[in-house]
Every structure is written in C-alpha cells, then in structure tokens.
Amino acid sequence: MIKNIEFFRPKSSGFRCNATQLIFAFVVLFVAFVSHAQTPEQLFETGNSQYAQNNYEEAIKNYEKVLDAGYESAAVYYNLANANYKLNRIAPSIYNYEKALQLKPNDQEIKNNLEFAQNMTVDAITPLPQNIFKKWYRAVLGLFSVDGWAVLTVALLGLFTLSFLFYYFIASTSLKRTLFTVSFLALGLGLLSLTLAFQSQSEKRNRIFAVIFSPEAEIKNAPNLAGESSFVLHEGTKVRVLEQDVNWAMIQLADGKEGWIPVSDIKLL
Structure with missing residues (x-):
C-alpha cells in the first residue's frame, strides 16, 4: 500500500519569526541591494572605464543600463555610438549619434563622428536640391x-522686462533712449524666438x-508582403x-523616393 507523503512540521516550541524580525530582515536585504546597485552616474563612469580598456561590449551594456534607468544625455548617446562604431555596428552607431545630435544640435564633434559612421553605409542617396531661403530657414531652425x-525666449523676454522697468524709472534721457532700444530689440527677438520654438516643436512632431x-530591407509599393x-x-x-501602422511604415528618402517597409x-x- 502506498502511504501518504508526510511533510516535516516544526514543533510549536521552535523558532518563531515575529513582525520585528521580518522588518529587520527586509531592511538588511534592502540596504544590501542598494549598496550593490550602481547609480546611472556610476554606470556611466564604469562604461567609460571599460571603453578606455577597449572592452566595448561591456561599455555598451552599461550605457544602455543608464538609458534603461530613464536617464538620457548627449554624452551617453555619443559614447554608446562610439562603442558601437568601434565594433563596426553601423545602424546602432548612426542611431545613437543621431539621438545625441537631437540633444546637442550644434555639437561639431557629434556631427563629424556621424559623418564617419555614415561613410560605412551602402546606400548613396542624393538629397533633393533646396532653394537658398529654405536652406537658411533650416540652418536657423537647427x-x-x-x-x-524656449530658454532663449525666456531670456530675451526677461531682458525686455528689465530694460523696460529701468527705462520707466531712470531719469536720464540718453540712457532712456538706450534702454528703449534694448527693450524693443529684446521684445522683437523674443517673439521671433518664440515663433521658432513653436516651429521647431511642429517640425519635431511632424517630421x-x-x-x-x-x-x-526590401521596400514595397504597398503595405503587405x-x-x-x-x-x-x-x-x-x-x-x-x-x-505607420502596426506592421508597416511608409518612408521617404532624402531624394524623394517613397515606399513601405x-x-x-x-x-x-
């Protein structure tokens, strides 16, 4: 006859874990976890050290942990792109240079490295020609x-406010003229900057x-195989x-070609 399995049951006179002991154990485990967990700043520095030692795989892992923690900066994307570039990973390097450039659009070093990475691509695409005014507009917007x-707008409108207040309270006629000119220019440039801020936001949303x-990737003329x-x-x-829908996206190249991918x-x- 098969007997029922009997599990060991400790006697009631044995050790009992009360609420205080449970809380204490939880606190000890939490402190141990926190002491071993690295902050995003520490992960970034660890990644930099590994990059300096040519350990690019581990550096990439740490940079990605920084991003996964919800922290992003041009420096993180830039270093992540550099590490991928060292491993000849074309798409990740270009992607992360582009992300860095979104956060620091005027950084020449990022632009230079992005150009180096783009030289590794296979596709040669000639952009459609643009008129001079559109080029100027794009250059200014960028x-x-x-x-x-937004920050520039706040600064200029702040300068306008201060200049106008000084203009109102100062008695000197010559200084009043100067302050009036400064306030007028600050207001005009502030409104222009505000307009460009909205234009930049619209570009970011629509482009x-x-x-x-x-x-x-094979580009199709319809969103299906x-x-x-x-x-x-x-x-x-x-x-x-x-x-874009769930499975397909309609794309456009710089030369005007379109298709589904x-x-x-x-x-x-």
Missing part, C-alpha cells in the same frame, strides 16, 4: 533644440525619422516616416 529656443536596422519591390535599402540609412526593420529616432 541652431537650437526646442528646449534651447519623424528612423534608422534602418535590417542588413537589407505581396506588394511589388520598389527598391532595396541597407542598415544605417536614415529615412523619414510619413505614416516592415516596422521591425527600422528604429524610430
């Missing part, structure tokens, strides 16, 4: 990020870009996303 234009991560192939793109190529083949910037 001087600052949305936050940069969505992505980087192709697939080694080779049965669609005809229009052209082929390769990893690292930057594209503009015009529309599986969402799994791209990573949005």
